[in-house]
Amino acid sequence: MANMQMVFLGTSSAAPTAERGLSSIAIMREGELLLFDAGEGMQRNFIKAGIGMNRKMKVFVSHMHADHCAGLLGLLQTMALLGRERPLDIYGQPRLKEFLLENMRIINFHLTFEIRIHVITKEGVVAEEGDYTVSCCEGQHSVPTLAFRLDERDRPGMFDVKKAKKLGVPEGEIYSRLQHGRDIKYKGKVIRSADVVGPARQGRKIGISGDTRPTKKLEKFFSGCDVLVFESTYSHDKLAKALETSHSTATEAATLAKKARAKKLFLTHFSARYEETSSLVKEASAIHKDVEAAEDLKAVDIPYPK
Template identity: 50%
Template sequence: MVSLEVIFLGTSAAMPTADRSLSSIVVNRNGTLLIFDAGEGMQYNFIRANLGFNKKTLLFITHLHSDHILGILGFLQTLSLQGRTLPIDIFGPKPLHDFIFENIKLLRINLTFQINIHKISDSKGILVEEKEYKILYCKSEHGPGVCSYAYCVVEKNRPGKFDIKKARTLEIPEGELYSLLQQGIDIVDKNRVIHSSEIVGQTRPGRKIGISGDTRPSENLCNFFKNCDLLIFESTFSSNELLKAKESYHSTAIETATLAKLASVHRLCLTHFSSRYKDLEVLLDEARSVFFPTELAFDLKTICVNYKN
């Protein structure tokens, strides 16, 4: 069973609060760390979450606003001080390359590992494709002149369930032949052809996690996040601040919940809260009035994303 969990390192909007740090989310897939945004000081909660300093790590930046990127340099320096040796791949809008390397030079940060920066320029596509999953991106709407992206972690389909009882009834030797059948390959055993479909059921869907970054809701994002097992979407304002949300290209809780409902997602988690809200139940109640399977993020909250079947 491949583990898949989300850890929130920071859940506040532009300004941190006493109990909420700036934006950063980790998707931990069986020990591979997929980090989305790096708000200032994010390495503190990264350490508290005990995620490890020398694991395969990829960093994805939604946009180049300070509350989403100022933690990159401190994070890289912390990893170096801990003796990291594995390279890190970083993905984001074009200016990200200059921001990182110019500041590394100015601050004289001595890295103990290689960083590879990948510039995103298209409106949507595949950023990373591994054997079992891929990372997709889609342009979001965070204002004129702001290049911003949403991301999805999408697992590929899994093999169907293996009917061990039937395999034993047919006296198929365990081991290599079981493996071939599981991979969808027909076998020959004792002068008989056994089709994989006789033993293995229909392929089963993998899991899908969507991460919005800062954005207005849109039809493009609704389609992009279709059928997510977990959607993490910004909810900076309540419905009373709709005009403010539109002016600053953010979303309200009701707008976020409406998008989640239209996208047929399984579960919604709100994050990126304005510091003006001392009681976030207001946002939760608004969202649940439209889409009940909604919850609030908080720093160091962990969500396990399980298979549907």
């Protein structure tokens, strides 16, 4: 089992407030950090959260607006100053590579670690490990933008020790082989994995919208998410402003989450006009049954589906 925790490092929209920094979400999973967006100044909350600067890490940038990408420069420099040694993988659109390399040239700072920039040119899987993938989907914003989804692969089913013992299977390596789907031959008798292992157990699915209008495409992309983080820049009485700026309202975020059958919805990316967000949560909760407002440094444990 892999522990998973999500920490909100910045939850404001274009301008920070005294309580909210700019967009950034960290997902910590089995010692690895997956960072989604890095708004200006986000490394301060990164440090406050005690995440650690030298762990295995991937960074995914949704689009080229400063409140989502400019903090990456400061984060890289801070990591170098603190002696990071591990390579760092960064994923984003073609202009992200240009942005990073040109600014590093102008500022003239040097890294103590390798950065591997992965240019995203199409939708689909952009990063893959043995037990999870990260995929992207186009959103609808004032500039090209991407939404991301983390999908864990299914885990092996529950191993029935009583059945195994009844079949005479000794404890040890054979148990592991059976649990991972391999049939075995023991004392001349074939024992199938399916005889002692239950059905595969579903992994977790986490969706992160970036900045976007709600679309049918995103509704399909986020289908069945255990947790969906969706931008909620405005309340629905500001729909005209949301349309003008290519953002979403709390009502629209909740409507999409409900249609996508997302189990849990976190609202984020709040306009600085909202000193508190209870009205936005109330608005969304009239549509979706499980809604929370993201807050800077809020940490959320994400359990496996029941």
